[in-house]
Each structure stands twice: as C-alpha cells, then as structure tokens.
Amino acid sequence: MPSAVSQPLTLYDKVVRDHVVDEKEDGTLLIYIEDRHLVHEVTSPQAFEGLRNANRPVRRPDCTLATTDHNVPTTPRTNFKDVGTFVKEADSRTQCVTLEDNVRAFNLTFFGLNDKRQGIVHIIGPEQGFTLPGTTVVCGDSHTSTHGAFGALAFGIGTSEVEHVLATQTLITKRSQNMKVQVDGELAPGVSSKDVILHVIGIIGTAGGTGCVIEFCGSSIKSLSMEARMSICNMSIEAGARAGMIAPDQITFEYLKGRPLAPKTDSPEWKRAISYWSTLKSDAGAKFDKEVYIDARDIAPTVSWGTSPQDVVPITALVPGPDDFSDPHKKEACERALEYMGLTAGTPMEDVVLDKVFIGSCTNARIEDLRAAAKIVDGKKIASNIKHAMIVPGSGLVKQQAEQEGLDKIFTDAGFDWREAGCSMCLGMNPDILSPKERCASTSNRNFEGRQGAGGRTHLMSPAMAAACALVGKLADVRKVASSAHLTAAKVTPQIDLSEPSEEDILTDEDLDHIMDIPEDGTASAADTGSAAPSSAGMATFTQLKGIVAPLDRSNVDTDAIIPKQFLKTIKRSGLGTALFHQWRYISETGEENPDFILNKAPYRDAKTLVVSGPNFGCGSSREHAPWALLDFGIRCIIAPSFGDIFRNNCFKNSMLPITLDSEAIERVTAEAKAGREVEVDLPAQVVRAADGTELGQFEVDEFKKHCLINGLDDIGLTMQMEQKIRDFERRRTNRYPWLDGSGYLKRDRTGPVKVEAAAVPKTNRGDVKTEPLEW
Numbered sequence: 001m002p003s004a005v006s007q008p009l010t011l012y013d014k015v016v017r018d019h020v021v022d023e024k025e026d027g028t029l030l031i032y033i034e035d036r037h038l039v040h041e042v043t044s045p046q047a048f049e050g051l052r053n054a055n056r057p058v059r060r061p062d063c064t065l066a067t068t069d070h071n072v073p074t075t076p077r078t079n080f081k082d083v084g085t086f087v088k089e090a091d092s093r094t095q096c097v098t099l100e101d102n103v104r105a106f107n108l109t110f111f112g113l114n115d116k117r118q119g120i121v122h123i124i125g126p127e128q129g130f131t132l133p134g135t136t137v138v139c140g141d142s143h144t145s146t147h148g149a150f151g152a153l154a155f156g157i158g159t160s161e162v163e164h165v166l167a168t169q170t171l172i173t174k175r176s177q178n179m180k181v182q183v184d185g186e187l188a189p190g191v192s193s194k195d196v197i198l199h200v201i202g203i204i205g206t207a208g209g210t211g212c213v214i215e216f217c218g219s220s221i222k223s224l225s226m227e228a229r230m231s232i233c234n235m236s237i238e239a240g241a242r243a244g245m246i247a248p249d250q251i252t253f254e255y256l257k258g259r260p261l262a263p264k265t266d267s268p269e270w271k272r273a274i275s276y277w278s279t280l281k282s283d284a285g286a287k288f289d290k291e292v293y294i295d296a297r298d299i300a301p302t303v304s305w306g307t308s309p310q311d312v313v314p315i316t317a318l319v320p321g322p323d324d325f326s327d328p329h330k331k332e333a334c335e336r337a338l339e340y341m342g343l344t345a346g347t348p349m350e351d352v353v354l355d356k357v358f359i360g361s362c363t364n365a366r367i368e369d370l371r372a373a374a375k376i377v378d379g380k381k382i383a384s385n386i387k388h389a390m391i392v393p394g395s396g397l398v399k400q401q402a403e404q405e406g407l408d409k410i411f412t413d414a415g416f417d418w419r420e421a422g423c424s425m426c427l428g429m430n431p432d433i434l435s436p437k438e439r440c441a442s443t444s445n446r447n448f449e450g451r452q453g454a455g456g457r458t459h460l461m462s463p464a465m466a467a468a469c470a471l472v473g474k475l476a477d478v479r480k481v482a483s484s485a486h487l488t489a490a491k492v493t494p495q496i497d498l499s500e501p502s503e504e505d506i507l508t509d510e511d512l513d514h515i516m517d518i519p520e521d522g523t524a525s526a527a528d529t530g531s532a533a534p535s536s537a538g539m540a541t542f543t544q545l546k547g548i549v550a551p552l553d554r555s556n557v558d559t560d561a562i563i564p565k566q567f568l569k570t571i572k573r574s575g576l577g578t579a580l581f582h583q584w585r586y587i588s589e590t591g592e593e594n595p596d597f598i599l600n601k602a603p604y605r606d607a608k609t610l611v612v613s614g615p616n617f618g619c620g621s622s623r624e625h626a627p628w629a630l631l632d633f634g635i636r637c638i639i640a641p642s643f644g645d646i647f648r649n650n651c652f653k654n655s656m657l658p659i660t661l662d663s664e665a666i667e668r669v670t671a672e673a674k675a676g677r678e679v680e681v682d683l684p685a686q687v688v689r690a691a692d693g694t695e696l697g698q699f700e701v702d703e704f705k706k707h708c709l710i711n712g713l714d715d716i717g718l719t720m721q722m723e724q725k726i727r728d729f730e731r732r733r734t735n736r737y738p739w740l741d742g743s744g745y746l747k748r749d750r751t752g753p754v755k756v757e758a759a760a761v762p763k764t765n766r767g768d769v770k771t772e773p774l775e776w
C-alpha cells in the first residue's frame with residue numbers, strides 16, 4: 001500500500017509499491033497478483049496437476065480467467081459440438097480437454113470454443129476490461145507484457161509460477177531495473193506502432209531490456225491508440241524486458257469505459273479508480289537505470305531479415321551481411337541466419353519473393369490491425385505467387401466486429417482466407433504451419449528458426465505492410481502500394497460489441513453452463529481427479545554438481561530452439577529429453593541424429609552442465625518445457641554470459657542452476673569442456689572449479705534462491721505460511737481499490753467463477769478519442 005515517500009518514483013516503482021505483501025532484507029518481494037491471472041491450455045496442465053497432488057485449491061477462482069488459444073483449429077466452427085470431437089490432433093485435443101476439466105474442477109471462468117469471447121489470451125483480457133491500470137497481471141505466457149499498455153505490471157511466468165499464483169495469488173520476485181524508451185515526434189504515413197517496436201528492438205537488441213521493465217513514453221507513444229500501445233508492450237519481451245508499461249491517460253480511460261469487467265462508469269468506483277489511475281505515471285526526476293531516446297522521424301516501415309527480432313532493417317534497405325557487424329557473435333549469427341533464411345547479403349529487401357502471408361497473433365490481430373490491412377487491400381487482389389494468405393482475428397469478438405464492418409468481404413474478395421480466432425501460424429501448434437523453406441510475411445512477433453513450421457522463413461512486419469506484401473507477392477513498401485489517405489495510423493478506440501453473447505452462442509453445452517454459473521458454495525475439491533505424476537511440491541536439492549560440460553557456441557538461443565512447439569503439447573513435465581534442441585540435434589529429412597551437434601558426441605551425451613559462449617540464453621517464450629527438457633537430458637546447470645529472465649526463473653523452480661560468468665571465465669570453462677574434463681559447480685561456495693581444483697570463476701546468486709536450492713524447498717509451501725499477511729493485504733486492497741473486487745462482476749467477494757455481465761458500450765466509446773479533458 002502507498003506509504004509516505006520522498007523520492008520521485010517511476011510508474012513501475014509505484015505499481016510494485018502498491019503490491020508488496022512482504023519484503024525481505026535481501027530485497028526478495030512477495031507481491032500480490034491482483035484479480036488478473038490469465039490461463040491457457042499449454043502452460044497450465046502441470047500447474048493444476050501440482051495443485052491436485054499437493055491437495056491445494058485455487059485460492060481466488062474469481063481472479064482467474066481461462067481460454068483455449070494456442071492449439072485450436074482456425075477452421076469454421078459452424079458444426080462445433082465439443083472440443084473432444086472438434087480438435088483433430090490427439091495431443092492438442094488432450095490439452096484443450098484437460099483445460100476444460102480443470103476449469104470445471106477448480107471453478108474457473110472460461111471462454112471456450114463455442115463462446116464468442118474466446119480468443120488469444122492477450123486479446124481477450126483487455127477486451128473484457130479484465131486488464132486494468134495499476135494491477136499486476138500474470139499468465140504462463142511471455143506476451144503477458146501486452147497488458148502493460150494499461151499501466152499494469154504484466155509479465156509472463158513459467159508453469160511452476162502459474163501453480164504458485166493459483167495456490168497463493170502471489171509471486172516471489174525481486175525488483176527489476178527501470179528502463180525508459182522515449183519516442184518523440186509524429187510517425188510518418190505508413191509507419192505504425194509495430195514499426196516503432198521493431199525499430200526499438202533493432203537498436204537496443206533482444207537482450208537490451210534484460211533485467212528491466214521498460215516504460216515507453218514520449219509524444220509518439222502518447223498519440224497512439226490503446227491497440228497500438230498494446231502492440232508495443234507486447235514485444236517488450238522480444239527486447240528482453242520483463243515487462244513494458246505505458247502510463248494510463250485519457251485514451252486508456254476512454255478505452256475502458258463500458259468494458260464488462262471494468263468498473264461501471266456511473267459508479268462511485270469509477271471516479272475513485274480514475275483518481276488512482278491518474279497518479280500512475282513516473283514522477284518528474286524519477287531515476288531510470290537505462291534511457292533510450294528515439295526520434296520518430298528515423299522510423300521507416302520496418303521488416304525483419306533474419307532469425308531474431310533484432311534482425312531488422314527499413315524495407316528500402318539491402319539484406320545485411322556478416323561484414324556489417326563487428327561483434328564476432330553477431331557475425332556468426334548473421335551467417336547462420338542468412339543460410340537459414342535462404343538470403344544473400346546485398347539483395348534489396350523488396351526483391352525477396354514470398355509464399356505466404358499471415359495477419360494475426362497477439363501483436364497484431366485486433367480490430368484496428370484488420371482495418372489497417374483492409375484499407376490496403378480494398379478492391380485489389382493478392383499476387384498469383386502467394387499460395388496462402390490468412391487473416392486470423394485475435395478473438396471471436398474481433399471477428400464479429402470485422403464482419404459487421406464488412407472487412408471479411410474485403411479480404412475474401414482479395415483472395416485472403418478468413419479464419420476463426422486463435423494463435424494459429426504465430427507458432428503453429430495447430431495445423432496452420434509453413435512447409436520447409438516457405439517464406440512468410442507475418443504480423444507476429446518471433447522469427448525464430450522453425451517458429452512457424454520446421455524450416456519455415458518468417459519476416460516480421462506491420463499489418464499494413466503484410467497486406468502490401470500480399471498484393472505484390474514480395475516484401476513490399478506499403479508507401480508505394482497505397483495512397484497516403486490509406487496510410488494514416490488509426491487512432492480511434494475500436495468499436496467492439498461487448499454485449500453478452502446470446503444463450504445459443506455460448507451455452508449450447510451443459511457443462512459450460514455449469515462452468516459459467518456455479519453456485520457460490522460449489523467450491524472445487526483440489527483432489528477431484530487424482531494423478532500419480534510428480535508435483536512441484538518439494539524439490540531435489542542442489543549443492544555440488546560435478547560432471548562433463550557440453551560447450552555450445554551460440555548466442556540468443558531462444559526457448560523455441562531449446563524445445564520446439566510440437567513438444568509443448570504434453571500435459572506432463574517429464575520425458576522431454578529427446579526433444580531437447582530438436583532442430584539442431586536431428587536431421588529433419590531422415591530424423592536421424594546430426595553427428596555434428598555437440599550433444600550427439602561423446603562424452604557430451606552425458607553432460608551435466610552446458611556452457612554457452614553467447615549472451616541471452618533462453619530468451620523468448622516462457623515455456624518451462626525448456627528447463628524440463630534440459631533436466632530430462634541430464635543437464636542441471638547452464639553457464640552463460642546472460643539469460644532470458646523467465647527462463648532463468650524457471651530453472652530455479654526446477655532445482656537447476658543458471659550461472660552468469662564474464663567472458664574470460666566462460667572461456668576457461670569452455671576450454672575444460674572442450675578437453676572433455678569434468679568441472680565442479682559448488683553452489684554453497686559460489687565457485688566453478690576444474691577437476692584439479694583450479695578456480696575457473698566465481699558467481700553471484702540470489703540468497704533466497706540459493707537457500708531454496710540447497711535445502712530443496714518448495715516455495716509455494718513457504719508462501720502459504722504467509723497466509724495472514726496475504727489476507728491483511730487483501731483487506732487493505734479491498735478498502736482502497738474496491739473496483740478490483742468486482743464492480744463488473746456478478747457478485748462481490750464470490751469464490752466461484754465470474755460471470756461476465758452484459759454491458760452496453762456507451763456512446764463515447766464509439767467515436768474518435770476525445771482530445772479535450774474528459775469529465776469523470
């Protein structure tokens with residue numbers, strides 16, 4: 001709760017301050033996760049299983065909203081009966097059915113496939129007003145950063161942390177550093193917020209925000225609509241940051257008006273909320289650990305050329321080559337990327353011929369994105385060489401709105417395929433994938449190797465640019481394809497019909513009826529369905545680890561590379577060792593082991609530690625399957641120059657030790673590794689030693705995490721001992737922020753699922769954003 005403070009605070013500092021349940025001397029925080037825990041089918045099964053095994057209930061079912069998005073088919077749902085018959089792939093079906101079983105067993109609010117409000121988890125949260133300024137929002141998904149556009153502290157977590165939140169409604173964390181990215185000036189025609197964030201990542205790199213929460217500010221950011229701001233915060237994770245935030249303002253408040261889970265605008269809570277939300281901005285003189293200033297005039301329509309989101313250039317540029325980089329890691333990465341992407345340095349980007357176009361994902365599948373793309377293709381046809389151009393709306397409500405505006409017709413007339421909502425070809429956990437070597441213009445956020453399909457080649461860009469590419473058949477400059485009238489950035493709050501779907505729309509299934517309106521006393525038993533699989537309760541201890549070290553000469557190794565999407569469809573934590581580094585470890589054509597890959601060679605098949613030469617190991621997705629795969633292979637320690645934040649956290653939750661060493665120490669460990677000699681990692685002494693006892697390097701480790709590793713402590717159990725503090729926090733929070741207990745909810749203080757009430761969208765939400773001060 002706020003306390004008297006003298007020094008100026010950043011937006012991030014303020015939101016953290018208002019959520020501290022407990023703070024230890026070493027800076028370890030127990031923070032409260034507000035009413036906002038989003039759940040999807042991929043990263044939750046093992047968390048629910050952990051709860052069952054430990055006989056723990058979900059602490060706040062009313063604080064949790066679940067949907068299916070990653071695995072779902074995007075084909076028509078006209079004949080939809082239930083997920084059991086609709087989802088054809090067995091493992092995808094299992095995940096979808098398991099989520100439905102879990103929401104039923106634990107009394108959670110759920111938007112399933114027969115509910116128009118189903119969609120990508122980061123689209124539906126804001127759409128429903130579930131995401132509110134000043135809240136803490138988490139989800140087992142890295143793009144939870146999207147919600148920071150509202151001035152919420154929103155970040156992705158791994159499955160063990162999902163379990164922690166479900167059990168305790170809190171998280172154990174440390175303060176991040178503050179980073180400011182200020183963009184000033186007017187964006188040129190044809191330049192959208194996607195170009196802004198691609199440009200920023202091109203400048204600061206995919207590790208530029210590591211350890212930080214980025215606040216995006218400046219006149220360019222202020223001028224953007226909420227949807228455009230969401231695209232920016234969404235990709236903070238691609239900049240390596242824990243979260244991205246934008247101070248809430250009148251554009252934010254206007255967007256929230258009338259959303260089902262936001263406070264009602266005629267209620268006293270709305271006024272109180274507005275007065276609190278208005279304080280959520282960085283104070284003058286607040287200290288940032290890093291600052292980056294960008295002139296909007298330097299931003300052109302931007303496209304990626306390589307296999308990392310930092311590999312971007314203006315569309316008018318040439319494909320870069322290794323000689324354009326001085327850093328040896330970057331040179332090596334450029335060579336690999338050009339080979340994978342099938343590109344030659346010096347080729348004009350606009351000469352690169354495409355096969356497919358994908359307009360969708362949590363970055364760019366909102367109504368404004370579809371409007372921007374439709375403006376470009378209106379009355380035109382896609383190029384004959386484009387084999388497939390898909391539009392995948394981010395939610396059922398976005399799809400419905402687009403159809404009301406006739407956008408579907410514009411797209412289908414032009415030759416696009418108009419689909420149902422889901423993650424789709426953003427990562428291809430459903431049947432929407434690229435074939436090997438197919439090249440795709442994509443509005444998604446990750447161009448990692450194999451991301452959209454094994455061997456597939458992804459070019460990231462804005463919706464307007466992707467639409468232009470579809471028309472030209474090559475990477476194209478939208479400014480040359482469309483008239484300037486069609487290039488102005490959309491700045492209106494979108495019109496989405498938020499009224500409750502009709503009975504037929506959502507409640508054809510009796511079970512879903514049950515899920516959506518369970519009586520208050522119908523609390524779920526944590527042990528409804530038994531399971532023999534291991535739980536996260538009680539970990540193996542980690543003290544000293546002696547063994548072979550495998551050297552991996554790569555940088556920016558993303559979690560898609562550590563374990564590709566096809567192996568995320570499990571509902572278990574075990575058995576993933578064979579999937580580790582799948583694309584590098586096996587020859588795709590034959591499925592045989594690649595004899596050149598380090599883990600396929602003796603003695604490295606028995607490695608217990610991995611030493612990585614380049615920075616940012618484990619960047620990207622929050623999938624805890626990455627540490628699970630390493631662990632199952634036999635690796636318990638990873639040594640690297642730096643790590644992706646979520647991956648690092650996930651390691652600790654699995655009794656694994658990620659160690660950061662400087663480049664000289666890494667070279668010393670690598671020399672031992674290459675010589676095939678054993679190395680000892682001594683956690684109590686915080687030292688890495690050669691087999692003969694020579695010290696190779698000393699490392700830092702967080703005291704609390706070290707304590708948990710050495711003693712094999714289950715931090716959920718530890719947090720549950722803080723029950724009284726959590727309750728006290730909740731009481732104070734209810735007094736101060738009553739709207740979080742549910743102006744938009746059917747009943748206050750309920751412990752069962754939330755029934756989202758019908759809410760008419762007020763007139764002010766249907767037009768342009770007002771520029772004069774609004775009256776509250």
Ligand SMILES: CC(C)[C@H](C(=O)O)[C@@H](O)C(=O)O
Pocket residue numbers: 042043070140141142143156427568620621622623624
């Ligand atoms: C499945 C999930 C863990 C993952 C993420 O965290 O980002 C996914 O959404 C992705 O985009 O790769």
Ligand code: SF4
Pocket residue numbers: 069070120121141143361362363422423426427444445
């Ligand atoms: S990044 Fe792609 S796969 Fe991940 S949540 Fe967003 S749309 Fe889904």
